Amino acid sequence: MRHHGRLFRLCDRQQKTAVDMAALAVSIMKSGDASPEMRDWAADVLGIQTDIEMPAKTAQQ
Numbered sequence: 001m002r003h004h005g006r007l008f009r010l011c012d013r014q015q016k017t018a019v020d021m022a023a024l025a026v027s028i029m030k031s032g033d034a035s036p037e038m039r040d041w042a043a044d045v046l047g048i049q050t051d052i053e054m055p056a057k058t059a060q061q
Contacts, residue, residue, distance in 0.1 A: 021045050 025042035028034045034042070043050050 022045060025045040028038050028042040029046070031038075040050070
């Protein structure tokens with residue numbers, strides 16, 4: 001996780017391009033040890049909506 005934190009700060013400081021940020025976001029999403037906050041940031045960068053509620057019937061299928 002430390003590695004991703006450094007990359008995140010580096011992107012923030014140097015204003016990386018959208019492509020670089022997307023690549024970092026994909027890396028974070030693939031990581032098994034990324035914090036929930038980092039995953040939220042990555043989902044936001046990638047345009048993944050995470051607050052969609054699923055109807056109970058669909059969830060049971």
